[in-house]
Amino acid sequence: MIRIDCPWCGMRDEAEFTYRGDATVTRPGANAPEEAFHDFVYARKNPRGWHVEWWYHSSGCRQYLKVVRHTMTHEVRTVARATETPEVPSE
């Protein structure tokens, strides 16, 4: 079970949140080629280690959060607001 320290609500249980995917991908420009949009929508890395993810606090404050989580240990290192850029540990 993961616990996420929401910047608005405090420490909460994973069950209150909805996982919303990779927070490192950015939308291509409007005139980018089709392949760029294909990659934006479908192509994902599957890292073993630290990952920045969107978690939506759907049963709490209804805010999108950026969570730095280790995909193997499930350790949550940082929980940031959507507009912030959290630091990602190197190891």
Added chain:
Amino acid sequence: MSVSEPPTSAPHAAVAALLKPGAHGATGGQPVRLAVRDVDIVQLLARKGRAEDAAAAIKAAYGFDLPSPGRSAGGDALAALWIQPDGWFLIAPRGTEGALARAVKAAVGDAGSVVDQTHGRSVITLSGARATWVLAKECRVDLHPAAFGPGRVASTQIAHLACTIHQRDAGPTYDLIVFTTFAKSFMESLTHAAEETGYVVS
């Protein structure tokens, strides 16, 4: 304008009817109390960059500051509950249909958007010395006095349903705000949890 007020309906009567007056569940201990509060509920969302204007307008109209995250303000005549960044519930005893929403909108003007949630939400009150013990079985929020208490608010899940918890006093008394359409399912879970201490409906 000569349009008369629409008749005052009873949006929470069906939820209140789920509770049968009397004592239920275990006997001989310290039963909790369950009730449905007949209230008006208005959602206020400050428009982008206008949170300070909305707060000033509410302060001028009602005399208190809108609460910070996880808190409530005001009193039984009108309480404000923080529900999300720049978003609050305003709760008052049930009055004329739509009157609270119109008054809040008149107060905040274009600094905020106001939605009447009176029919959409219901408020179930759980109180008594063992209320925290019963509620702790139902939710994952830390309700210990060191972490929670009078004037604290938390939106969470209870029985898989969205629920906003507001602790009103140290009794303790908790208001549990849920969607009216899910209130029957919610009440089944809550009364089941309360059978262990027993519960009284007056």
